[in-house]
Amino acid sequence: MNGRRCVVVGEVLEPRSVNDREALRASLEAGIERANEALREQLVAPFSVLRGVEEIGGALTNPERSYRALREITETVLPVEMRFAVVHGGIDVGLATEAVSRMDGPAFQTVDRLLTTLASDGRAVAFADPNVEPWIRTVLADQIQLLQTLKRAWTAHQAELVRAYRREERMQAIADQRDVSVQTVSQTLARANAKQILAVESNLETALSAVWGWTP
Numbered sequence: 568m569n570g571r572r573c574v575v576v577g578e579v580l581e582p583r584s585v586n587d588r589e590a591l592r593a594s595l596e597a598g599i600e601r602a603n604e605a606l607r608e609q610l611v612a613p614f615s616v617l618r619g620v621e622e623i624g625g626a627l628t629n630p631e632r633s634y635r636a637l638r639e640i641t642e643t644v645l646p647v648e649m650r651f652a653v654v655h656g657g658i659d660v661g662l663a664t665e666a667v668s669r670m671d672g673p674a675f676q677t678v679d680r681l682l683t684t685l686a687s688d689g690r691a692v693a694f695a696d697p698n699v700e701p702w703i704r705t706v707l708a709d710q711i712q713l714l715q716t717l718k719r720a721w722t723a724h725q726a727e728l729v730r731a732y733r734r735e736e737r738m739q740a741i742a743d744q745r746d747v748s749v750q751t752v753s754q755t756l757a758r759a760n761a762k763q764i765l766a767v768e769s770n771l772e773t774a775l776s777a778v779w780g781w782t783p
Contacts (some may be wrong), residue, residue: 570662572611573655574674575633576624577640578682580648581778585620592620598643599623602636612667614640630655630694631779634771636712637692641715642726648691648719652681655696655779693717699778707778717760725759728752732761732764754779 585591599614602625609632614625623640627633633653641649656674664670681693692711694704721729731741738752745752756762 569657571652571656572658572662572674573627573630573633574624574667574670574678575614575627575636575651575653576617576622576678576682577637577649578686579644580623581649582619582621585647588620591644592616594644594647595620595623595640598640599625601643602639605635605639606632612665612670615667617668622630626658626670626767629779630696631775632772634768634775637711642718642730645723645726646719648715650685650690651692652678652685653692653694654678654681655694655698657760659699667765674686696779703778707771707774710767710774714764714767714771717764721759725755727762728755729759729764732756733765749770 572575574657579585579591579595582588582591595616599616603610603613606627609627611626611628614623614636616622617624625636627636630653637651637653654674656672656677658670658672658674660671661669677695681695685691685693690708690712691709692715696704711769718726728741731744732738735741738749738756742749742752
């Protein structure tokens, strides 16, 4: 069975400089598990580790929810950085296998090209879709890159609280769960720029839906 789907492949930047590769692999697998759980209705092939601790990949019906996958994975491996190619294109080998490692086609060739370009340009994200204007794809990728740049400053504690804030949206509940004051939670979220980041993420997801939500 052939078809146009969204292939998402991510690479760890400078994996050889990572001291604890087992810890990195555990973090990647935790992020992948969260991404697969969040996107189970959109999965064509579940996300998985493709090569050691250097590369991960998965396939979605289209790019509409791709940022959710990137978010779950990149936040889990912080402060390790990653780059991602998100390609809406053809898969003509292995689509029925539901395993991205067994798939091939024009989309995967574009992924390889984009990842090489990203590495050369020092950028974190690129989208490819011949049916979407290049400037739109660039603006979306730039938003994700800026978000990832802001998140690199997070401590592990800040990242944990921001994720809790996404789920709860009530500082009192977060404070009660951790036996700290609401003021402490508020200050930690403020230092992490949580409200601004979550607002940008919401706008980004709206834009992704506007661009790809119609795709059959």
